[in-house]
Amino acid sequence: MSLLSVFTQLAxxxxxxxxxxxxxxxxxxxxxxxPSLAQxxxxxxxxxxxxxxxxxxxxxxxxxxxxxxxxVLPWTLLTDVKLRDGPKGPRPRYNPEQLALNDKTQRxxxxxxxxxPGEKQKHFLLTSVPLTCAFxxxxxxxxxxxxxxxxxxxxxxxxxxxxxxxxxxADDPYGLYxxxxxxxxxx
Numbered sequence: 001m002s003l004l005s006v007f008t009q010l011a012x013x014x015x016x017x018x019x020x021x022x023x024x025x026x027x028x029x030x031x032x033x034x035p036s037l038a039q040x041x042x043x044x045x046x047x048x049x050x051x052x053x054x055x056x057x058x059x060x061x062x063x064x065x066x067x068x069x070x071x072v073l074p075w076t077l078l079t080d081v082k083l084r085d086g087p088k089g090p091r092p093r094y095n096p097e098q099l100a101l102n103d104k105t106q107r108x109x110x111x112x113x114x115x116x117p118g119e120k121q122k123h124f125l126l127t128s129v130p131l132t133c134a135f136x137x138x139x140x141x142x143x144x145x146x147x148x149x150x151x152x153x154x155x156x157x158x159x160x161x162x163x164x165x166x167x168x169x170a171d172d173p174y175g176l177y178x179x180x181x182x183x184x185x186x187x
Contacts, residue, residue: 054079055129055139063111063130066159072109073101073166075128081142081177091170092142092177098168106166107186108145109159111138120152126160141177149183161186 054075057065066075077097083090110126128143137144147162164183169176 053140053143055127055143057129061130063157066109066111066128069109069161072107072161075110075143078108078145078178079128079139079142086171088171094168094170101166102168104166105163106180107161107163108166108180109161110145111157112153112155112160113138113144114155118155120154122149122152123147124149124153124155126162130157141175144176145178145180146176147183148179148181149185151184153185 057063080095081098082093082095084093085091108126110128111130112121113125113127113131114121115123115125124147126145126147127138129138131138147164149162149164153160153162162180162183163186164180167179167181169179172179
């Protein structure tokens with residue numbers, strides 16, 4: 001999934017200012033040389049196109065990878081999604097372990113990807129690897145969880161852990177695979 005397609009899918013949810021910011025970002029990223037982006041956290045692994053697959057945390061990244069925690073869902077479980085052909089294009093085919101997470105309180109950690117400008121966020125994405133730049137998706141939809149938090153969360157470059165009602169989405173119109181609602185930050 002390309003950056004433009006992710007932006008296009010999320011655009012209806014964004015405010016007018018965020019849409020203009022995002023569209024200008026898409027245009028700017030299109031002219032950046034790829035090697036400089038790949039030096040941080042490269043989503044390109046195993047021949048996958050940028051913005052697809054589980055994402056890869058580059059050893060050259062200035063950000064530390066997610067710390068190991070036994071109390072959060074492992075990204076290896078979430079990113080192990082197969083695709084099936086559907087009438088509207090490829091759709092996720094979840095395994096039984098992933099489906100068992102649906103409509104239950106779950107805890108996950110990741111890196112914040114804000115969906116609107118501002119220091120405090122109530123609606124954002126958590127990603128399995130840090131962003132390569134402010135305008136790039138670090139991996140495909142299997143490497144992101146959409147978060148709706150109860151209270152605002154201050155944006156940080158450090159990993160964030162949240163807990164809330166987890167949804168496994170079979171046919172989200174925006175192409176997302178997972179969502180947490182009513183999320184609260186946990187230590």
